[in-house]
Amino acid sequence: MDHTKLQHKNVLITGAAGGLGTELCFAFGSKGASIIAVDISLEKLESLQSQLKDNNIDCGVFLMDITDKSKCQETMAEIEKKYDSIDIVIHNAGISHRSPFIDTKLDVLHNVLDVNVIGAINLTHYTLPSVIKSKGTFIALSSVAGFAPLYGRTAYSASKHALHGFFETLRSEVEEYGVHVMLVYPSFIKTAIVQNALSGDGKKPLNQIKTVGNVLTPDYVAACIVKGALKNKKRMYISPISKSSLWLSRFAPNMYSKIMKKKVMAEFANK
Secondary structure (H helix, E strand, O other): OOHHHHOOOEEEEEOOOOHHHHHHHHHHHOOOOEEEEEEOOHHHHHHHHHHHHHOOOOEEEEEOOOOOHHHHHHHHHHHHHHOOOOOEEEEOOOOOEOOOHHHOOHHHHHHHHHHHHHHHHHHHHHHHHHHHHHOOEEEEEOOHHHOOOOOOOHHHHHHHHHHHHHHHHHHHHHHHHOOEEEEEEEOOEOOHHHHOOEOOOOOOOOOOOOOOOOOEOHHHHHHHHHHHHHOOOOEEEEOHHHHHHHHHHHHOHHHHHHHHHHHHHHHHOOO
16 A cells, blocks of 8 residues: 555545544644645644644644535635645534434524535535546545434434435546545544534433444544545445445345334433
8 A cells, every 4th residue: 555645645624623533634644645624613723733733744724614605615715825736625524413303403404414415515616626636535424324324313314315425426427537536434433523413402412322333433434544545445334333234224224224223212212
């Protein structure tokens, strides 16, 4: 595996100041890439930049709300003035919720879809010309919920299914230009997206999350993503749970649903 392929490449990462985002910055930066860190918290971005600098990783930080298309466009124009290319765009930013649809306010559902889907589409739109020019790569963080149901996460699952459809179709349109598109399907990851998940009323849930299988660490997932990017993988199913869920949901969907509900519905037993 040729790690030198990432040297002097410019890698834009959304949600860069979060758990997985930070590990992605270190994972790609340690291979010689320059990091373009995007997030909605300037304080966290500046802290991230300092950590990366201490590890001799070049990093520029940019405040961006990817759901605001005009701000997204303005910030990308600023980034493109500073960097002569955008080689890899990693759609890592995302939020979740834990609440049955019947108990969830529409504003919560719309918020999840805005960040996870509209934000990714906005950024792809404004980075596509640069990525085509560099024959670069788009990487989108999906989930097992991107190809199978997940009880109590209707909007989250819908958003990840939407990312699957969007990026699979985008690949068919841009691969002729030499652009690669990789979708990543991990199982549960130990990141703040769990603690920051919204309940049906938009507050933090009181019920404890029920995970299936071992919880993946952000550094492990980030390392897998780097390997996948170097190999120009189209899809990555990280963890045995992700791989078994793919086949079970595809060939025995009723059985998959029964097992999943038995595991996950316990979160909501005391509601």
